[in-house]
Amino acid sequence: MNARLRTLVASEPARRGSGVPIVEKQGLMRSTNDEIASFAAGMNPPDLHWVFACECGAPKCTASVGLELPEYEAITADPYRSVLAEGHVASPARRARREAAELRDSARALRGQAELQRDRAQRLSALLGRGVGGEAF
Ligand SMILES: [Zn+2]
Numbered sequence: 467m468n469a470r471l472r473t474l475v476a477s478e479p480a481r482r483g484s485g486v487p488i489v490e491k492q493g494l495m496r497s498t499n500d501e502i503a504s505f506a507a508g509m510n511p512p513d514l515h516w517v518f519a520c521e522c523g524a525p526k527c528t529a530s531v532g533l534e535l536p537e538y539e540a541i542t543a544d545p546y547r548s549v550l551a552e553g554h555v556a557s558p559a560r561r562a563r564r565e566a567a568e569l570r571d572s573a574r575a576l577r578g579q580a581e582l583q584r585d586r587a588q589r590l591s592a593l594l595g596r597g598v599g600g601e602a603f
Pocket of ligand 1: 555
């Protein structure tokens with residue numbers, strides 16, 4: 467785990483504790499939009515135009531944004547972009563949160579790979595009838 471990741475993960479509960487509903491709402495809107503997108507992706511015949519929720523995170527924002535599915539996918543592929551209604555601005559916290567989430571995901575993926583490798587090594591060593599220590603991890 468690198469120092470940057472540790473800092474971001476460590477600061478997460480503090481941020482939540484200080485009550486930042488904007489960030490919570492942004493995350494909620496993104497998961498709503500992801501659900502819309504995955505529903506949209508499964509449509510047959512494909513219907514490309516969908517209405518997504520604005521992700522600015524403002525407590526009173528109920529704006530929606532009309533997007534083609536590929537446009538939405540292009541936005542979500544970029545961690546620095548959000549689905550925003552015209553004139554709405556994403557809070558800077560959004561970016562920090564997405565970066566933290568991405569670092570967490572890649573850390574999780576790496577840990578998963580390491581565990582797989584370790585399991586494989588242990589199975590192999592059992593087959594070979596000799597111990598393989600876990601010192602590599
Ligand atoms: Zn908005």
